[in-house]
Amino acid sequence: MSDRVIINADLKFVQGVIKAGGEDLKKCYQCSTCTVVCPLTPEGAPFPRKEMINAQWGIKDKLIKSMDPWLCFHCNDCSEQCPRGAKPGDVMAAIRNMVIANVAVPSFLGKATQSIGGSLALLLVPIILIAAVIFGINGGDFGFLNNPEIDFHANMISQLTIEILFIPAFFFGVITGILGILKLLKGLKEDYPPTEKGEALIPAIIGTVKDVLSHSKFRECGVNQNRNVAHMLLFYAFIGLLITTAGVTTIYYINFLNIKFGSGVALVTATPLPFFHPIKLIGNISALAAAIGIVMIAWRRLVSDNIGKSVAFDWIFILNILLIVTTGILAQVTRVAGSQIAYLIYYCHLVLVFFLFAYMPHSKFGHMFYRATALVYARYSGREKSVGMTFLEGKQQELPEETKAVA
Numbered sequence: 498m499s500d501r502v503i504i505n506a507d508l509k510f511v512q513g514v515i516k517a518g519g520e521d522l523k524k525c526y527q528c529s530t531c532t533v534v535c536p537l538t539p540e541g542a543p544f545p546r547k548e549m550i551n552a553q554w555g556i557k558d559k560l561i562k563s564m565d566p567w568l569c570f571h572c573n574d575c576s577e578q579c580p581r582g583a584k585p586g587d588v589m590a591a592i593r594n595m596v597i598a599n600v601a602v603p604s605f606l607g608k609a610t611q612s613i614g615g616s617l618a619l620l621l622v623p624i625i626l627i628a629a630v631i632f633g634i635n636g637g638d639f640g641f642l643n644n645p646e647i648d649f650h651a652n653m654i655s656q657l658t659i660e661i662l663f664i665p666a667f668f669f670g671v672i673t674g675i676l677g678i679l680k681l682l683k684g685l686k687e688d689y690p691p692t693e694k695g696e697a698l699i700p701a702i703i704g705t706v707k708d709v710l711s712h713s714k715f716r717e718c719g720v721n722q723n724r725n726v727a728h729m730l731l732f733y734a735f736i737g738l739l740i741t742t743a744g745v746t747t748i749y750y751i752n753f754l755n756i757k758f759g760s761g762v763a764l765v766t767a768t769p770l771p772f773f774h775p776i777k778l779i780g781n782i783s784a785l786a787a788a789i790g791i792v793m794i795a796w797r798r799l800v801s802d803n804i805g806k807s808v809a810f811d812w813i814f815i816l817n818i819l820l821i822v823t824t825g826i827l828a829q830v831t832r833v834a835g836s837q838i839a840y841l842i843y844y845c846h847l848v849l850v851f852f853l854f855a856y857m858p859h860s861k862f863g864h865m866f867y868r869a870t871a872l873v874y875a876r877y878s879g880r881e882k883s884v885g886m887t888f889l890e891g892k893q894q895e896l897p898e899e900t901k902a903v904a
């Protein structure tokens with residue numbers, strides 16, 4: 498008599514995957530075409546066919562602990578070739594969303610960010626908190642609106658108050674992100690214990706950083722390869738904005754602490770920095786790159802047929818970045834133009850940045866945490882490297898010699 502196999506099907510999880518973007522999941526009839534054409538899948542236990550059946554059956558435990566959904570870069574080569582229109586690329590993306598909802602700490606935040614209603618409720622936190630702080634520190638007096646010289650920090654909310662509000666929000670995002678990573682890692686280790694083929698931890702981290710900086714995985718995609726440009730613009734824009742924030746904060750505190758050269762000359766320019774200050778230039782160029790990158794991403798999601806399905810979870814993040822960049826640029830322009838509307842725009846900017854920071858690991862931004870972890874773990878555990886072929890190259894190598902020239 499054969500061994501009995503007990504499957505713990507979670508039908509709620511199946512519904513969750515369908516709702517999170519995998520609505521054509523049930524069309525799959527397991528032909529494996531998707532796995533054959535995937536340019537990123539390793540040879541042993543390849544994806545995404547097995548994820549399709551696990552998702553159809555609701556094998557939640559297996560999917561939540563698997564590193565494979567994170568090795569997929571949603572290139573949609575598989576969806577293009579699927580004879581049933583089951584859109585395996587979208588199902589893999591939906592599984593990633595479900596993983597975030599399940600590993601995020603605290604879990605109610607991971608679930609709230611999946612929907613528009615939940616995200617709006619979370620947005621109320623910075624809307625009310627920042628408004629209350631501005632109201633409180635100004636004693637309910639908005640007389641500064643009559644002051645023709647517009648200075649956000651001197652008149653509306655000081656740099657120190659911003660830091661008191663934003664540093665805890667940032668660390669809340671980072672600490673809950675680390676807790677989420679630990680939860681993910683626990684599952685990865687159970688599902689795929691490290692093997693002797695794996696790299697040591699430091700080379701695994703260095704290799705992953707190189708892959709991320711060069712976006713090499715994106716370039717292995719076929720139909721959606723040019724998505725690489727928009728993603729890269731956004732990625733380097735974030736680095737530029739991080740440098741800008743660190744630079745402006747340092748300059749502010751050098752001035753605040755009155756640190757000067759021996760001759761008594763000021764060490765740095767006073768804030769707010771002039772438009773053409775190098776730090777400001779890095780910030781503005783980064784903001785422009787972020788704006789172009791996010792508009793390209795949004796535009797492709799709206800008009801392209803092969804980009805895959807976009808759900809609320811994607812759009813909330815895209816909108817958040819788009820509005821941060823827009824309000825950041827408009828706040829500067831209206832300040833320089835001397836318009837009082839600058840204060841309102843700056844307030845909106847602060848609300849949106851707070852939302853991005855505090856809910857980093859719970860929103861789509863969480864990919865940054867979880868994908869990086871899975872990529873390092875894939876190297877560390879010895880999961881075979883991807884076949885690493887573009888779809889066309891793959892087809893060329895599969896073809897008999899005599900037909901290659903024709904193809």
Ligand code: SF4
Nearest residue numbers: 525526528529531579
């Ligand atoms: S998702 Fe499509 S290509 Fe993949 S196994 Fe199912 S039917 Fe075949």
Ligand code: SF4
Nearest residue numbers: 535569572573575586
């Ligand atoms: S979307 Fe691309 S990377 Fe992901 S499974 Fe399909 S072919 Fe592979």
